[in-house]
Every structure is written in structure tokens, then in C-alpha cells.
Amino acid sequence: MTKRAQNNQLTGKYEPVIGLEVHCQLKTRTKLFCSCPQSFAQTPNSNVCPVCSGAPGVLPVLNKKAVDYAIKMALAVGAKINPESVFARKQYFYPDLPKGYQITQFDKPYCEGGGVRLAGGKYIPLTRIHLEEDAGKSVHSAEGTFVDLNRAGIPLIEIVSEPSISSPQEASEYLKKLRAIVRYLGICDGNLEEGSFRCDANVSLKPKGSKKLGARCEIKNLNSFRNIEKSLVYEIYRQADLLDAGQRVAVQTRLWDPALSRTKAMRDKEESEDYRYFPEPDLPRLFLEKERVSSIDASLPELPDAKGERFLKDYLINYEESQILTSDRDLASFFETLVAKRSESLPIPLIARWVCGEYLREMRADEAWTLKNLRVPGDKFLLLLECVAQQKISQRAGKKVFKLMVAEGGDPLDLIRREKLEQVSDKSIIKKACEEILHKSKAQVDEYLSGKEKVFAYFVGQVLRQTGGNFNPQSLNEVLKELLQEKKKQ
Amino acid sequence: MTNSLGERLWTGEEIVSGVKEDRSFLDQVLNFYCSKIKKEGPEINCFTFFSESALAQQQSVLRQRIEAKEDLPLAGLPVSVKDNIAVEGMPLTCASKILENYYPSYSATAVERLVKAGAIIIGKTNLDEFAMGSSSEYSYFGPVKNPRDKRKVSGGSSGGSAASVAGGFCPVALGSDTGGSVRQPASFCGVLGLKPSYGRVSRYGLTAFGSSLDQIGVFANNSRDLSLILNAVSGQDKKDSTSSALPPFSAEKHESLQPEKLKVGILQDFLKPASADVIESFAKAEEFFKNQGAQVQDVFFPELQYSVPAYYIIATAEASSNLSRYDGARYGFRSKGRLNSLGEMYKQSRSQGFGEEVTRRIILGAFVLSEGYSDKYYQKATKVRKLLLSGINKLFDKYDILLSPTTPTTAFDLGSHGQDPVSMYSSDVCTVLANLTGVPSLSVPCGVSEKTKMPVGLQIIANRNQEQKLMSVSSFFQQGFC
Known part of the structure; x- marks a missing residue:
């Protein structure tokens, strides 16, 4: 929290009420309603066809794989899957929306309910998840504004939470949890910066203890975890200041400006568009048979919560480490590979401590270092840990050797010898x-x-x-x- | 056989079998139509596109395919295609300024199937802009005239297609029918026009008007030719999720009709608005079925009084959405005026690009879907639609076919409905039922009005997916009546 936050009486006076709408791009091979491939950073308008560019006379055909992915998400958050749902048209004019409407789901989504549990135990319930198509992109340049339709028609799921998030930290934690789930499922990259995982936030304040919700603002353009937390803190205090001054909070859509670190009004409720929703006549109702759902259910991987519990139980590591290690599927599997390859004498909690500490710290400092492209390979890392465990070197020396392994590569035993770090027990x-x-x-x-x-x-x-x-x-x-x-x- | 103008012309069947037997016959056929279109086409104004070079190109491709002994069930059959259906290499104007110079990058599934079967796309036909109208007068390219009497309208919106067959410019044509747009002009021009069951023919490549009502339909001078072309274009298409999985309609299967077993319902509600001369012709048709031993009964369907308002709400709602893509941003007409903002570009391009009737329907459609009005109009109309569907299902429990006049009057004078769109809308009173309920319906010539000397059409409606029955009845009627 900012210093201002600590000084402000907000915590005593108001409670923030936050609901998040998250859009995840599903990484299917092709788009939601046509067979155009979807891939990031192609030449503009190279992945387009008559269907996704809205030519006269074309019709949408639903991508079954995208529906399967959407079902996976619904199952992963324990939601109810509606056996029958309806696509609808959401209508507005914008150059990056080639048909003048977006095919989405409105009053009959495929999924309702479910929720996500945060590390502290708090449960954030979901209102719904629905399937829809992405819009294209407007590209602004000195020569004018251009439209790139490569993104138009990429499948999205929109995950809508109940307004039960009560702080910016919780919001960020909730998002990280959702991202971990979609990545575990392998249905979405979860990349905020590239826009494959996007978030809009609804924020209002209510007097502490009150049940009545206040006027709500929607914040858009949140493209990093940092911006999400910062924008929510800003917005909470903006609203608190208005209320303290006896003013009304206007129902608005507001845009986060990361350069100025503030939200600014985009449009008022009165100007909000009437989307004139109606059922999409070009697509039949979506029927999801029990057999289809249960066969997808059977194929789901172990999810973060279950994995975390298993780590706690099987590896006797602490809770915080179990949360860190299971926050990412690749990290969890890296850890488990180390556990499997270690010699009997190497205690697992030591591995957990080092992975969560030294290893992640160094890895996160280096963008090119990912769990798919390791700077320090697992077997070398294990060798180092064995030395520490056998007290061949001290913890401190171990950290020094690890830094050298990061900087120069090489074998830990050679480095220990070269640097004369071997611990003397004689x-x-x-x-x-x-x-x-x-x-x-x-x-x-x-x-x-x-x-x-x-x-x-x-x-x-x-x-x-x-x-x-x-x-x-x-x-x-x-x-x-x-x-x-x-x-x-x- | 002779057409409605009394000209001795080849039937579609004759052309196909002739072309297969004698290679030079193809040239003879195409030369004939080509010179007829050049000579008489402009006055009728039924074509928006006709090109001798496009024709020559198709002709040479077809010649090679015949030599390669490909299976070509429609070899050399000239078909005209309504200009709201995509044909690659030809413009797709929808008779609108907003698409004046638009060329599609693909062909409609129905067109692909015709071409694959060896048909020749002889030209694109005029229509009411975006298929919105009942007279083919609302066209950016001017009104279509009725070949029978050039002071009269051809009907609409597929007036160009109906006139192209009635005028002897081609034996068969594709049109589209959202509320009667194939059957009404067929009736006005004295030809056969069929609107198949919803989902029977793929809509892929048909410029959408009312997506839940639209269906590609066919025109011909006789039931055999109608079957021939329907056979080629029908069947499921994976590009159209609403196309039906039924086996495609087959022209080969002929149901032998036993008239004494035929249960016929006369839709009395559609006789009420009809003019005396139409009723007189219709009565003769009714008499014909009775004389043939069919069991004919009067049918009353009071919900039908809501069908036209419900139709105009649903059709305009869907149209307002379907026409949003014509915005001047990516293709089509963009206003040349000074455009200070994005909103201005949309407003100017659409106001200048769309004609009066299309603009009226977009505004109406946007209104019936807007917040606070959707319940009152759109939702209510969908309820009426459900009532009509359950009503017609009940009727088909009792009857094989339902009969009515296709239109309350014969073809009216050009310009006579100009100031009163609602009176024009009410001319769809007999036809919208089949679109709202998805059943097939056909208009077959039923004599000529004593008063106007213009053709009258008999509408035959069958239950969903019973095109076969519809064809048998119409063939039986056409052969026996007169």
C-alpha cells in the first residue's frame, strides 16, 4: 500500500468492492468461426478470409476445439456447464469489428458459477464464463489509422467474477490464480503484455459493514499485474476522496493511463452504448452433451490447488513454498524432476527452499531464462545442492557457486575447487x-x-x-x- | 415447350440432353440467349451484369469438361443468379450503391454446385436493394419491368430472376426468398418459383437480409426444370451451420401422386385480402383439386393476422444487424465528402450508400432491438413465430398441403406504391408464413386474371422437408389445369 493509503482513513470507513472481467485468448490452431490460423505478430491482415473480414454473404462455423477448451476452464473452476446455450450478437460500430457486431454469448452462456480459492483460503465466486470472438486491432501511425484483422475472430473466453474481491492485492492474486489455471490447462498463454490474457475491473466503494453497493466504475487498459494493482489503488482513493467531499461517484468507464499513473473518464453511463443483443441466427444452439463434458473432465491435468496439497503432504515443504512451486505448471514439474533425480540423502525441503529462493531470483532477473530454456540445468543444480547438503560447502559458499554457475556456466564441483570453497570439517x-x-x-x-x-x-x-x-x-x-x-x- | 409469352423455347432438360448429344448445340443455345439478352434485356432491365466474355470463358471451360467426359447433370444449362448471391468473377452489387463496384473473392455454395454440375452462369439479375422490397423498383440500377406488360412491376425482390425466366432469357434462375421474394415475383411474372425448407439450400454466399428467414430459391417454367436445379443446389454444407443434414433433394425420385388420397387445406385467412379476380382464378384451382378427388377443406388460422407485423419486426431486426458491415471502412462505397470523424464516415457513407427503403428498414430494425423496446417488439414477434410454428405443425397433422393465392393481387403498376411502404408490405400477407415457420412453399401459374390480363399464382405449402411432395403436386396441377 502507498503511504497515502496508510494515512487515509479509508480502511476504517469504506470497503472496496471489486469484480473482474478477464478475457483469455484460447490457443486453438484456427479462429473461432473460420479456418484461418491464429498466430502472434504476423504481417498485418495475413491471417484473414472472407469470414473473419466480414465479406457479404459469409457465415460462421463454430470451432469445436475452442468449445472443448472452454469446457476445460469451466470444469477447472468447478462451474456448472449449461447443456444448452445460445450465441448472440453484440452490436456496435468500430473499424476493427468487421461485421458491425461481435458474436458472443449473452443471456444463455455455456457456463455459470464456479470459483477460485486464493492462497489465504478466501473463495472468489464466478458469475459466468462465456465464449466469444476477439476483435481486430486499430493501428495508429503517422500516416493514419489502419486496421489489422489478424486478431479478429480469435476465440476468447470471458471470465466474470462476482464483486467479492476486496483489495487490489486480492485482485492481483485472483488473476495470478486464473492465469495459473489457464496455463495448467494449456488453453491460453496467459500473457498480459501481449494481450492474450486481458482484464477489466469494476470498482465501487461501500460504507464499511453496509450491504448496499456504491456507484461503480469500470477500468480498462490494464495490461500488467503492476498496472492492475496500481490502478485499483488509485481508483479506490479517487472514489474515497469524492465520497469524503460529499460528492457523488459517477458511473463511468475509465481508462488507466500507465504514463500518468491515473485513471481518466472515457464515457459516462448516459453515453454507454445500447448493444441491441439478439440471438445469432447463423449459429444453432450450442448443445454440450454429458459424454463430451465427462470425457474432457477425465483428461484434465492436476490443477494448482490439488498439486499444492500433494506437495505439502508428500514433500513436507512449507505452505508458502507449495504455493510458489505450483503457481506455474512448468515450475512444478521442474521441481518434481529435481525431486525424482536427487540422491536419497538430499532432503526435499532443501530443494524447495533453493528453488523458491536462489533459483527463481536468478531466473526472474534474466528474461531469456525460462523453464523451457534453462540457464542452469537441473542436474548441475542438484550437484550443487548435494554439496550443500553434505556440508561439503557452506550455504553461503553454495550461493556464491550458484551465481558463478549462472554467470559462467560450468560444473559446480570444478567451481568449488577453483574458488577453494570446499568446507573444512577436519x-x-x-x-x-x-x-x-x-x-x-x-x-x-x-x-x-x-x-x-x-x-x-x-x-x-x-x-x-x-x-x-x-x-x-x-x-x-x-x-x-x-x-x-x-x-x-x- | 412454350413459355408464358407464348414463345417456343427449350426446356432446361432439353438443353442438358441436347448438349450431351451434340457439341454444337451448346453454341447454338448460348448464342440464342446472348443475342436475346442483348436485344431485349435492357428494356426489361432484369440484369445487373451480363458479359459476353464471361460467357465465352465459361463456354470453353465447359467444352473441355464435356470432352473429359465429366459427369455434368446440368451441362450447358444457362442459369441467371440474383445479384445478392456471390459469383466469383462477377460483381455482387445487391442493387445498392454501397456495393456498386464490389467483386466477391468467392462463390456461394449454391453457385459452386451449379458450376460443378456444368451450368452456365449467364448473368446477375436485378432486385430490390438488398432484397428489401416487393416490386424490384427499389434498385440502384432502376426498376425491373414485367415482360408480360412493361407498365407493370415484376414483383420482388427477386424480380430480375423471375423476369429473366419469364422473358425467355434463360430457362432457370436462382433467387432468394425472405418473405416471399421468390414466390411473389414468380406469381407476378407467370413462372414457377420455389422457396425450399429453411436449411435445404446453403445460405453461404447469399448476402444476408433476415438470416433466420432467408433461403435461396429457384425459378423455372415447369416442375421438371425446377426439380433439376433444386437437385443441384440443395444439400448440407459445412460452411452453413443452419443447413440441414437431410439427404439432398433428388430429382430422380418421382412420387406417384394419388389425388384421391391428397388432403388439401384452403387457407381462408389468405383469401380475405385477395382481390376478386385473384379469388376467381384461385377458385378454379380449388375446383380442379376437388374434381380430381382430393379431400379439400377450409382451414382457419387466426394467428395469421399477426404474421406480417411479426415478420417485419424479425426481418428488419436481423437486417439492421446484417447490414452493419457496410460501413465504408473496408470495402464498398465511402462518402467522398469531408469526413471529420469516424462517426461522420459511418453516417455519410451509409446515408449516401443505402437507398430509402433499406434505410427505413435498418432504422426500424435497430429500434425494435433497442433497450426498452426489444421486449415489446422483437421478443413479442419471436413469440408469435412460435405460435405460428405450432399452428402450422397442427395443420400438417391433418393436411398434406395447404393452398392459397400467392399474392392478394396480380402485378401492380410501376410506381403505384411509391408513397406508401405499408401497403407494399401487406402484399406479403400470404407468403411470410412459410419463412417464419421454415416450411417449403411454391408458386405455380394458375391462369390469368380476366380483369388485368396478368398471371395469377397458386401457392402450395407443404410440411418441412417435403419438397418432393410439393413438386409432385405442382407437376400434377400444371399438367392437368388450364
């Missing part, structure tokens, strides 16, 4: 070094003997500095304590 060597330091630090030894036991850390520090710091800390502690104990007796 007590006779340790004892020799400790004796030298104690000999040089008479004053501190006297202090220690007179009862100031804090000085112990000084001896540890001195030994590590003098010797390069690769003594096994546990052995070092033991040896030092023994030596000081002896001096006490003298």
Missing part, C-alpha cells in the same frame, strides 16, 4: 587456526573469561577472516568452545 586444521587467533587476542580472551560471552562471535569472525571462511561453522563452534573451556579451567 577438526585438527580448525583447531590450529583457532589457537592462532586466541593467541593473538589475549585481551578478548580475558573479556570472555570474565563472563562477556558475546565476544565469542568476534573469535568466529576472526577465524573466518584469516582462513577465507570455508570452515564448517558447526565444527568451528565446537572447537572454539572446547578451547575456551580449556582456558577457563587453566
Whole structure:
């Protein structure tokens, strides 16, 4: 939260009410109503045909694969799948909408209900999910505005949540959860920046404890998690300021401006369009037979929640790590590969800690490093962890070696040798070094003997500095304590 | 056989069998139609596109296919196609300024099937703009005249197609029927016109007007030719999700009609608005069926009084949506005026590109779908539609076919409905029922009015997917009547 947020009395006075509408592009081979291929970043208007460019006389034919994908999503969020649903036309004029209407679902969507559980346990119920086609893109340039219809007709599912999200953080968490689900299902890239996963937010405030919802604003143009949180915080405080000043919040569609970090009014409710919905006469009703749904159900992969629970139970890792590791299907499978390939003696929680810590930190700092294109391969990483687990090197040295593996590549054992990081556990060597330091630090030894036991850390520090710091800390502690104990007796 | 003008012309069947026997016959046929179209076509104004070079090209392709011994059930059959159906290589104007120079990049499924069967697309025919009208006067290219009497309208909206067959410019034609647009001009011009069951012929490539009502229909001078062409164009198409999965209509199967077993219902509600001369001709047809031993009964269907308003609500609602794509943005006419905004581009291009009747229907359709009015109009109309469907289903439990005049009057004078669109709309009173309920319906010539000397049409309606029965009855009637 911003500083202003902490100072504002909002938390005591109002409750934010947030509902999200998420559009996911389904990654089917072809578009929703024609056989044009869909692929990102092609030459403009290269993936178009009479159907998706709205020529006179053409008719839509529903892509069955897209329907299967949509069913997967409905099953994954435990929603009700309507055995009969209806496509409808949503009508408005815009150059990137070639037919002058979008084929979508209106009063009879294929899916209703369901929900998503957040890490803290809160359940966000969904209103509905429906299938629809994407519009094209208007491309603005110095020479004028052009229309690219490559995107027109790409299948979308729109996932509408109930207004039960109560903070920007929750909104962001909810979105990440949805994204994890669509990626687990393999039905959508979940890429906000490229627009394959898009979000509009409805925000209103109500007096704390009240059941009556306030006037609501819809925010558009949210193309990153950061922008979503920022825009919601901004919008909540904008509305709170209005209410505090005794003003009315106008029902509006507002646009997030990432450059100025503010939302601005796009249109008022009075100007809102009448979409003149009516059933699409070119498509029959969509019938989803039980057999089709149950065979898709049987093919669903293990989803994040189930996987998380299994990790907790089977691997004895902590809850937070289980959430991180299952937030991404590829990450979870990377982790499980490490678990499967490890030697018996390597404890799984250590792997979890290192993956969630060092590995992800380094990976996220490097855009080219993905779980499909690993900078540090799993077997090398395991080798390093074995060294740490066997106390061949210290944790600290392990981190240093990992950084070197990231920077230079190479084998951890070679790097440990080269950097002389091997941990010394031989007590006779340790004892020799400790004796030298104690000999040089008479004053501190006297202090220690007179009862100031804090000085112990000084001896540890001195030994590590003098010797390069690769003594096994546990052995070092033991040896030092023994030596000081002896001096006490003298 | 002779056509309605008394000219001795080849039937479609004669052309097909002749072309197969004698190669030079194809040239003879095409030369004949070509010179007739050039000579008499412009006055009737039934063609929006006719090109000798396009014809020559098709002719040479066909010659090669005949030599290659391809199976060509329609070899050399000249067909005219309503200019709201896409034919690759020919313009698709819909008789509208907004599509004046538009060439489609594909052919309609029905056209593809005709061409595959060896037919020759002889030209594109004039119509009411976007098929909206009942007289073929609302065309950017001027009105179509009735070949029978050039002071009269040809009917509409497929007036050009009806006139092309009636005028002897081709033996068969494709039209489209949303509320009577094949049957009414067939009746006015004295030819046969069939609107098949909804879903029988693919709508892919037919410029949409009222998608839930539109159906490609066929014109001919006799039932055999009508069957021949319907056989070629019908059948499921995976490009049209509303096309029906039934086996395609077959011209080979001939139901032997036993008239004494035929149960005929006379739709009395459609006689009420009819003029005396039409009723007189219709009474003769009714008499004919009785004399042949058919069981003829009067039928009353009170819900029919709501069919025209319900039809105009549904048709205009769908039309307002279907015509949104003509916006000047991607293809077609864009206003040349100074356009300061996107909204201005839309407004100017559409206001200047669409004619009066189309504009009227778009506005009406947008209104009946708008928030706060949709319940009152569009929703209510769909309820009426359901009532009509259950009503007609009940009738077909009792009757094999239903009969009525195709139109309340014979062809009216050009220009006579200019100021009163509603009086024009009411001329669809007998025909919209078949579109609202999806059943097949056919208009067959039923004599000539004593008063106007213009043809009268008999409308025969059968239950869904019973085109076969419709053909047998019409063939039986056409052979026995007169």
C-alpha cells in the first residue's frame, strides 16, 4: 500500500468492492468461426478470409476445439456447464469489428458459477464464463489509422467474477490464480503484455459493514499485474476522496493511463452504448452433451490447488513454498524432476527452499531464462545442492557457486575447487587456526573469561577472516568452545 | 415447350440432353440467349451484369469438361443468379450503391454446385436493394419491368430472376426468398418459383437480409426444370451451420401422386385480402383439386393476422444487424465528402450508400432491438413465430398441403406504391408464413386474371422437408389445369 493509503482513513470507513472481467485468448490452431490460423505478430491482415473480414454473404462455423477448451476452464473452476446455450450478437460500430457486431454469448452462456480459492483460503465466486470472438486491432501511425484483422475472430473466453474481491492485492492474486489455471490447462498463454490474457475491473466503494453497493466504475487498459494493482489503488482513493467531499461517484468507464499513473473518464453511463443483443441466427444452439463434458473432465491435468496439497503432504515443504512451486505448471514439474533425480540423502525441503529462493531470483532477473530454456540445468543444480547438503560447502559458499554457475556456466564441483570453497570439517586444521587467533587476542580472551560471552562471535569472525571462511561453522563452534573451556579451567 | 409469352423455347432438360448429344448445340443455345439478352434485356432491365466474355470463358471451360467426359447433370444449362448471391468473377452489387463496384473473392455454395454440375452462369439479375422490397423498383440500377406488360412491376425482390425466366432469357434462375421474394415475383411474372425448407439450400454466399428467414430459391417454367436445379443446389454444407443434414433433394425420385388420397387445406385467412379476380382464378384451382378427388377443406388460422407485423419486426431486426458491415471502412462505397470523424464516415457513407427503403428498414430494425423496446417488439414477434410454428405443425397433422393465392393481387403498376411502404408490405400477407415457420412453399401459374390480363399464382405449402411432395403436386396441377 502507498503511504497515502496508510494515512487515509479509508480502511476504517469504506470497503472496496471489486469484480473482474478477464478475457483469455484460447490457443486453438484456427479462429473461432473460420479456418484461418491464429498466430502472434504476423504481417498485418495475413491471417484473414472472407469470414473473419466480414465479406457479404459469409457465415460462421463454430470451432469445436475452442468449445472443448472452454469446457476445460469451466470444469477447472468447478462451474456448472449449461447443456444448452445460445450465441448472440453484440452490436456496435468500430473499424476493427468487421461485421458491425461481435458474436458472443449473452443471456444463455455455456457456463455459470464456479470459483477460485486464493492462497489465504478466501473463495472468489464466478458469475459466468462465456465464449466469444476477439476483435481486430486499430493501428495508429503517422500516416493514419489502419486496421489489422489478424486478431479478429480469435476465440476468447470471458471470465466474470462476482464483486467479492476486496483489495487490489486480492485482485492481483485472483488473476495470478486464473492465469495459473489457464496455463495448467494449456488453453491460453496467459500473457498480459501481449494481450492474450486481458482484464477489466469494476470498482465501487461501500460504507464499511453496509450491504448496499456504491456507484461503480469500470477500468480498462490494464495490461500488467503492476498496472492492475496500481490502478485499483488509485481508483479506490479517487472514489474515497469524492465520497469524503460529499460528492457523488459517477458511473463511468475509465481508462488507466500507465504514463500518468491515473485513471481518466472515457464515457459516462448516459453515453454507454445500447448493444441491441439478439440471438445469432447463423449459429444453432450450442448443445454440450454429458459424454463430451465427462470425457474432457477425465483428461484434465492436476490443477494448482490439488498439486499444492500433494506437495505439502508428500514433500513436507512449507505452505508458502507449495504455493510458489505450483503457481506455474512448468515450475512444478521442474521441481518434481529435481525431486525424482536427487540422491536419497538430499532432503526435499532443501530443494524447495533453493528453488523458491536462489533459483527463481536468478531466473526472474534474466528474461531469456525460462523453464523451457534453462540457464542452469537441473542436474548441475542438484550437484550443487548435494554439496550443500553434505556440508561439503557452506550455504553461503553454495550461493556464491550458484551465481558463478549462472554467470559462467560450468560444473559446480570444478567451481568449488577453483574458488577453494570446499568446507573444512577436519577438526585438527580448525583447531590450529583457532589457537592462532586466541593467541593473538589475549585481551578478548580475558573479556570472555570474565563472563562477556558475546565476544565469542568476534573469535568466529576472526577465524573466518584469516582462513577465507570455508570452515564448517558447526565444527568451528565446537572447537572454539572446547578451547575456551580449556582456558577457563587453566 | 412454350413459355408464358407464348414463345417456343427449350426446356432446361432439353438443353442438358441436347448438349450431351451434340457439341454444337451448346453454341447454338448460348448464342440464342446472348443475342436475346442483348436485344431485349435492357428494356426489361432484369440484369445487373451480363458479359459476353464471361460467357465465352465459361463456354470453353465447359467444352473441355464435356470432352473429359465429366459427369455434368446440368451441362450447358444457362442459369441467371440474383445479384445478392456471390459469383466469383462477377460483381455482387445487391442493387445498392454501397456495393456498386464490389467483386466477391468467392462463390456461394449454391453457385459452386451449379458450376460443378456444368451450368452456365449467364448473368446477375436485378432486385430490390438488398432484397428489401416487393416490386424490384427499389434498385440502384432502376426498376425491373414485367415482360408480360412493361407498365407493370415484376414483383420482388427477386424480380430480375423471375423476369429473366419469364422473358425467355434463360430457362432457370436462382433467387432468394425472405418473405416471399421468390414466390411473389414468380406469381407476378407467370413462372414457377420455389422457396425450399429453411436449411435445404446453403445460405453461404447469399448476402444476408433476415438470416433466420432467408433461403435461396429457384425459378423455372415447369416442375421438371425446377426439380433439376433444386437437385443441384440443395444439400448440407459445412460452411452453413443452419443447413440441414437431410439427404439432398433428388430429382430422380418421382412420387406417384394419388389425388384421391391428397388432403388439401384452403387457407381462408389468405383469401380475405385477395382481390376478386385473384379469388376467381384461385377458385378454379380449388375446383380442379376437388374434381380430381382430393379431400379439400377450409382451414382457419387466426394467428395469421399477426404474421406480417411479426415478420417485419424479425426481418428488419436481423437486417439492421446484417447490414452493419457496410460501413465504408473496408470495402464498398465511402462518402467522398469531408469526413471529420469516424462517426461522420459511418453516417455519410451509409446515408449516401443505402437507398430509402433499406434505410427505413435498418432504422426500424435497430429500434425494435433497442433497450426498452426489444421486449415489446422483437421478443413479442419471436413469440408469435412460435405460435405460428405450432399452428402450422397442427395443420400438417391433418393436411398434406395447404393452398392459397400467392399474392392478394396480380402485378401492380410501376410506381403505384411509391408513397406508401405499408401497403407494399401487406402484399406479403400470404407468403411470410412459410419463412417464419421454415416450411417449403411454391408458386405455380394458375391462369390469368380476366380483369388485368396478368398471371395469377397458386401457392402450395407443404410440411418441412417435403419438397418432393410439393413438386409432385405442382407437376400434377400444371399438367392437368388450364
